[in-house]
Amino acid sequence: MSREVTPSGAGVSSDVEVDRGGRPASTSARALAAAAQRLFLGDGFDQTTVEDIAAAVGVSRRTFFRYFATKADVVWLESDAELEHFRGVLAASDASIHPVDVIENAFIASIDHGLAEDEWARHRAELILYVPAVQAQAAAVYRQWRIVIAEFVAERTSRTRDDEYPLAVAYAVMAASSAGHERWLADPDARLAECLRPMFALMVPRARDVTTD
Structure with a gap:
C-alpha cells in the first residue's frame, strides 16, 4: 500500500524527512x-x-x-521513504532470485512497519481503502510503485517496461497489496506480512520463461 505526491509524496512538505522505520525527523x-x-x-x-x-x-x-x-496528505507521510527503501532493496537484490520473489520481500519490508506502528498503519490502510478523497490521491501513489516494479521486472527479464509481463506484475502487485490489506483490517490479530504473502502467491504471475543464473 503505500504514499506519494510528487507523485509519491502527495503534498507532504519537503521539509519533513522520514526514515525507513516510519519515524519522521519532525x-x-x-x-x-x-x-x-x-x-x-x-x-x-x-x-x-x-x-x-x-x-x-x-x-x-x-x-x-x-x-x-x-x-x-497526512495519509501519505511515509510514502517517499517507503518507495525509496523499496528501490534500494530491489537494487541490492541477488540477480539469481526470481524477480517476483525479490519484489514480494522488498515490498513487505518497505511497508510493514511492525507492531509498534500497528494502530497508525491500520488507520492509514482503512482510509486508503475506503475514503474517496484519499483514494483519489492513491492513484498517483500506485502509479509510481507500478513504474518501479515494471522497470525492475523488465531489467531482470530482458524485456521493456511496457511489455506484457512487467506490466502484469506491476498491476498485480498493487492489487495483491490492496487485497492483503483488506484481509489484515478484517483480523485485528493478524500480521500484515501474513496477509500479504498469500495474495502475492495467488495474484502475481510468475513467467515460466524467467531464468536465474
Missing part, C-alpha cells in the same frame, strides 16, 4: 498525521477540519500547513 508531522487519521475515522473525513487536527496535537493551523498542503 515529531509534529507524525503527531499531526496520527491525530488526523484517528479523527477521520472517528468523526468522518469531510467533517474533520484542519483546525480540529491542529487542536488535537496542540499546535496552530499554520503549523499544520508547514507540513501538509491538504488534510488528505
Whole structure:
C-alpha cells in the first residue's frame, strides 16, 4: 500500500524527512498525521477540519500547513521513504532470485512497519481503502510503485517496461497489496506480512520463461 505526491509524496512538505522505520525527523508531522487519521475515522473525513487536527496535537493551523498542503496528505507521510527503501532493496537484490520473489520481500519490508506502528498503519490502510478523497490521491501513489516494479521486472527479464509481463506484475502487485490489506483490517490479530504473502502467491504471475543464473 503505500504514499506519494510528487507523485509519491502527495503534498507532504519537503521539509519533513522520514526514515525507513516510519519515524519522521519532525515529531509534529507524525503527531499531526496520527491525530488526523484517528479523527477521520472517528468523526468522518469531510467533517474533520484542519483546525480540529491542529487542536488535537496542540499546535496552530499554520503549523499544520508547514507540513501538509491538504488534510488528505497526512495519509501519505511515509510514502517517499517507503518507495525509496523499496528501490534500494530491489537494487541490492541477488540477480539469481526470481524477480517476483525479490519484489514480494522488498515490498513487505518497505511497508510493514511492525507492531509498534500497528494502530497508525491500520488507520492509514482503512482510509486508503475506503475514503474517496484519499483514494483519489492513491492513484498517483500506485502509479509510481507500478513504474518501479515494471522497470525492475523488465531489467531482470530482458524485456521493456511496457511489455506484457512487467506490466502484469506491476498491476498485480498493487492489487495483491490492496487485497492483503483488506484481509489484515478484517483480523485485528493478524500480521500484515501474513496477509500479504498469500495474495502475492495467488495474484502475481510468475513467467515460466524467467531464468536465474
